[in-house]
Amino acid sequence: MATVYLSLGSNIDREKNLGAGLDALVKAFGDLRMSQVYESEAVGFDGDNFYNLVAAIETDLPVGELALRLRQIEDENGRVRSGPKFSARTLDIDILTYDDLTGEVDGVKLPRGEILKNAFVLLPLSELAPDDVHPSAGKSYLQLWEEYDRDSQKLWAVAFDWPAE
Template identity: 35%
Template sequence: MIKAYIGIGTNIDRERHAKIAYQELQQLGSDLCVSPIYECEPIGFSSSRFYNFVIGFSTHLSLNELSDRLREIEYKWGREEDAQKYQDRTLDLDIVLFGECISQQKPELPRSDIYKYPFVTKPLYDLEPHLVIPGDGRTIAEVWLAMQPIDSLKPVSFLLILSYLHELF
């Protein structure tokens, strides 16, 4: 079994698609752990705010199998096959870490978003602060604590999270 961490983003029917992401990822592995959900402004375009979070789980799938399955889930829930980088999303599912895998090719691992975007780093920090990033040597906590604070990253209301979790279980 390999431990995978998936970054999840949605800004279309956010609560519904956050729940769907959890349900779909349950089919790909076991021992799921879910970070808090954060709301943030879109980057690179003007639109409605995103929900972002990370789900970690153990899987028997290979990296290519997992990548293919994530694309299938995105398409199933409304992502266009020719979707551009900076546009609205029902579901955006990105492999952030996959065991000790290091790759410069698609999918890039560890995903460079860990170093660039607090909406990836903070949820990963919430789940695994002491996890050492493969090929880097720093922990998630070290990367998070070195980031500049971002005002646009807001935790989703505790009541909304409780409602979300209640629906999941």
């Protein structure tokens, strides 16, 4: 079983769509671990604030099949792919890491570049897996967060009730 870290985000009906995404992940992969949920401003376009978190799953699916399954979960939750790359989304699920794989695997670049670029990915990942080492950077996620320019992107923890009672 591979340990996979996923980034989830939404800026359309955020609580509903993140909750539905998490429910779908549990149904598909069983138990998961997750970070706190963070709110941040949209990056790359003007839009409503996002809710973001990182979740860890265990899977036997190869990277390509996992990517297809995650895309299906996004689609089932109203993801529209016809707009610009940086735009509002009901649900976005990205593979951050798949064990310690590096390079392009089944069309997926690993580890995902956003880990080192975006606070809304790195902070929750450093919270969930502080001692795990980034497969390319060679530093723990906590070290990477401690070195991150926190003035570049603002984010803050928010209350998030999942699973819904």
